[in-house]
Amino acid sequence: MEPVHIVQGTAVPLDRSDVDTDQIIPSDWLKRVERTGFEKGLFSEWRDDPDFVMNQEQYAGANILLGGPNFGTGSSREHAVWAIQQYGFAAVVSSRFGPIFRNNSSKNGLVAVEVSPEVSDQLMRAVETDPTMELIIDVERRTLEAPALDLEVGFELSDSVQHRFLNGLDDIGITMQAGDDISAFEAERPGFKPVTR
Amino acid sequence: MDAKKTLSEKVWADHVVKAEDGQPDLLYIDLHLVHEVTSPQAFDGLRQTGRTVRRPELTISTEDHNVPTEDIDKPIADEISAKQVDTLRRNTAEFGITHYPMGDINQGIVHVIGPEQGMTQPGMTIVCGDSHTSTHGAFGALAFGIGTSEVEHVLATQTLLQPAQETMAITIDGELPTGSTAKDVVLAVLAACDTGGGIGAIAEFRGSVIEALSMEGRMTVCNMSIEFGAKAGMIAPDDTTFAYLEGRPHAPKGADWEAALDAWRQLRTDEGASFDREVVIDGAGITPHVTWGTNPGQVIKLADNVPSPDMFEDPVARDAAGRALEYMGLTAGTPMRDVPVDTVFIGSCTNSRIEDLRAAAEVAKGRKVKDGMRTLVVPGSGHVKAQAEQEGLDKIFVDAGFDWREPGCSMCLAMNPDKLTEGERSASTSNRNFEGRQGRGGRTHLVSPAVAAATAIAGTFASPEDL
Ligand code: SF4
Numbered sequence: 001m002e003p004v005h006i007v008q009g010t011a012v013p014l015d016r017s018d019v020d021t022d023q024i025i026p027s028d029w030l031k032r033v034e035r036t037g038f039e040k041g042l043f044s045e046w047r048d049d050p051d052f053v054m055n056q057e058q059y060a061g062a063n064i065l066l067g068g069p070n071f072g073t074g075s076s077r078e079h080a081v082w083a084i085q086q087y088g089f090a091a092v093v094s095s096r097f098g099p100i101f102r103n104n105s106s107k108n109g110l111v112a113v114e115v116s117p118e119v120s121d122q123l124m125r126a127v128e129t130d131p132t133m134e135l136i137i138d139v140e141r142r143t144l145e146a147p148a149l150d151l152e153v154g155f156e157l158s159d160s161v162q163h164r165f166l167n168g169l170d171d172i173g174i175t176m177q178a179g180d181d182i183s184a185f186e187a188e189r190p191g192f193k194p195v196t197r
Numbered sequence: 198m199d200a201k202k203t204l205s206e207k208v209w210a211d212h213v214v215k216a217e218d219g220q221p222d223l224l225y226i227d228l229h230l231v232h233e234v235t236s237p238q239a240f241d242g243l244r245q246t247g248r249t250v251r252r253p254e255l256t257i258s259t260e261d262h263n264v265p266t267e268d269i270d271k272p273i274a275d276e277i278s279a280k281q282v283d284t285l286r287r288n289t290a291e292f293g294i295t296h297y298p299m300g301d302i303n304q305g306i307v308h309v310i311g312p313e314q315g316m317t318q319p320g321m322t323i324v325c326g327d328s329h330t331s332t333h334g335a336f337g338a339l340a341f342g343i344g345t346s347e348v349e350h351v352l353a354t355q356t357l358l359q360p361a362q363e364t365m366a367i368t369i370d371g372e373l374p375t376g377s378t379a380k381d382v383v384l385a386v387l388a389a390c391d392t393g394g395g396i397g398a399i400a401e402f403r404g405s406v407i408e409a410l411s412m413e414g415r416m417t418v419c420n421m422s423i424e425f426g427a428k429a430g431m432i433a434p435d436d437t438t439f440a441y442l443e444g445r446p447h448a449p450k451g452a453d454w455e456a457a458l459d460a461w462r463q464l465r466t467d468e469g470a471s472f473d474r475e476v477v478i479d480g481a482g483i484t485p486h487v488t489w490g491t492n493p494g495q496v497i498k499l500a501d502n503v504p505s506p507d508m509f510e511d512p513v514a515r516d517a518a519g520r521a522l523e524y525m526g527l528t529a530g531t532p533m534r535d536v537p538v539d540t541v542f543i544g545s546c547t548n549s550r551i552e553d554l555r556a557a558a559e560v561a562k563g564r565k566v567k568d569g570m571r572t573l574v575v576p577g578s579g580h581v582k583a584q585a586e587q588e589g590l591d592k593i594f595v596d597a598g599f600d601w602r603e604p605g606c607s608m609c610l611a612m613n614p615d616k617l618t619e620g621e622r623s624a625s626t627s628n629r630n631f632e633g634r635q636g637r638g639g640r641t642h643l644v645s646p647a648v649a650a651a652t653a654i655a656g657t658f659a660s661p662e663d664l
Contacts, residue, residue, distance in 0.1 A: 017514075017516065018491075018492050018517055020492065022631040026637075027610045030235075030612065031234075031278050031280075031612065032281075033284045045633050045637060070392055077234075077235065078344035078345040096393055098426065099396055099397065099428060104344035104346065107344060158219075160358075171350055172248070175223060175354045178214065181214050181223070182225070182355065190460065192449040192454070192460075193227055194316050196256060196316060
């Protein structure tokens with residue numbers, strides 16, 4: 001994964017609650033065995049509608065997705081994160097995320113910024129009024145800023161996820177350094193645990 | 198003396214390989230279930246980095262999401278589905294993982310086959326690139342869904358990095374009214390917890406209603422833990438659990454069985470241990486339930502009327518209800534029992550086991566499906582199908598006019614040819630009623646197998662007592 005320090009840019013206001021992973025990337029798209037090309041599937045059930053917010057010209061080029069509460073609930077499909085990233089978003093803001101989605105985001109360098117419902121609402125209204133309004137998400141400081149609103153709020157990001165974001169680190173490589181601990185654990189596992197063959 | 202612990206804390210503690218302050222714990226994984234949809238990019242990652250599968254013998258694979266439920270002796274017609282299934286077969290062969298292909302008696306929905314083969318046991322950690330892995334928690338295992346990056350991590354290291362979770366107790370005491378099932382229990386939990394009430398927590402289901410459930414009923418309950426956001430759902434193992442496991446192909450034998458029993462009997466929440474969150478539900482009030490909206494928390498009793506958005510105080514819920522009614526084509530105030538249904542789907546990892554099929558067959562026996570109703574009965578695995586056929590359930594279904602199919606996920610998520618069409622309304626025993634889940638524009642209502650079967654006969658939502 002690529003290091004992420006600061007995400008700066010404009011946002012698309014997707015003002016709906018409970019945007020689940022089936023909406024983000026419908027199951028037809030999960031048949032692919034590749035890891036790329038999912039941008040076309042992002043919200044594909046809604047994209048035919050010319051009024052859909054992502055089809056509105058004033059939001060073209062935005063790199064931050066403002067979602068409603070309970071964004072990314074539902075299935076474990078990491079394709080949802082890939083689709084959002086491959087479309088061009090580097091961060092998603094919501095007042096509450098589905099936990100697997102949030103975790104998957106952390107594995108791919110997509111910044112999931114959880115803010116209070118009030119802030120989420122304020123940002124949504126502001127971006128609807130002024131699509132050119134800039135947001136700055138700082139991974140190092142764990143802050144989201146909207147200079148035009150004179151707003152700066154902190155968000156939660158665990159030390160370990162932050163470390164991996166800033167350094168672009170791969171979890172597997174880090175864990176493999178603990179190979180001896182894993183072997184020691186395996187030596188102590190009870191003999192009655194099942195095997196699959 | 199150790200502090201008092203909950204069930205989930207005990208299982209968690211038993212699997213910590215490495216713990217460091219401020220870092221997620223490194224947990225050992227006892228069983229990794231793999232299927233075709235969330236694994237191809239993970240195997241690719243291994244190849245690209247020259248890594249291997251650390252413990253192929255703790256990994257099991259099957260094909261379920263894409264497989265057709267008819268004509269399975271022919272190649273899969275959908276080319277992209279065929280490629281995905283084929284990719285899994287090649288990947289498992291290359292990395293030495295046991296794989297159950299379509300047509301094999303052991304093949305089935307990944308969450309049905311683990312338990313039925315006795316691979317799912319108390320006190321284990323179990324993961325799968327699928328959110329309904331929570332199903333296995335019915336045995337007192339810590340089981341949860343992971344993403345594809347994590348699938349790759351588990352393949353390579355047999356471990357997973359996990360931040361600590363809160364604990365949540367869901368206590369359901371009392372006695373269920375007759376006609377209510379495990380599905381109604383979990384739908385009632387959803388009504389109480391909504392779609393977010395479990396976020397950040399591992400839920401333990403307890404109380405006399407849970408203790409009285411069979412293993413299959415407990416699996417139905419744990420299966421839908423993710424629908425209220427919980428990381429996992431668990432139930433303490435007891436004699437029901439041990440009786441279910443004894444003699445299954447992968448269950449411990451002889452002295453190992455005795456050793457396992459001793460260990461498993463410790464897997465209970467200590468008297469006086471505290472939970473971060475507690476929910477209490479009266480079992481006596483759990484009558485059959487049905488969802489009316491587009492998330493599983495939008496659920497009411499079958500006896501109720503379609504709610505009006507005005508009934509929701511929270512503006513977000515009100516807004517969501519309005520949108521859901523529009524998508525579902527429902528009018529507030531309509532009795533649920535008056536809503537006509539086009540398709541009935543009995544299947545999925547929530548309700549495709551033998552007891553589910555027996556419950557549906559009991560309702561179907563000697564009756565006829567309503568004219569024009571489309572019906573699918575899709576057993577959860579090759580073994581469930583064989584057992585049902587041995588008991589003559591397939592004949593009961595076919596005589597009543599139901600379509601009897603081959604095992605797989607089928608219309609639960611419509612990755613195979615079994616799909617709803619635009620505007621088509623289903624009564625489905627699956628776990629998700631999201632927009633388009635069962636096909637673009639399809640309208641899904643979640644119900645129990647008994648209600649699904651009764652609905653197929655009545656043509657509108659019905660419980661067996663209504664027939
Ligand atoms: S039956 Fe449905 S919920 Fe279960 S694993 Fe298959 S697709 Fe997922």
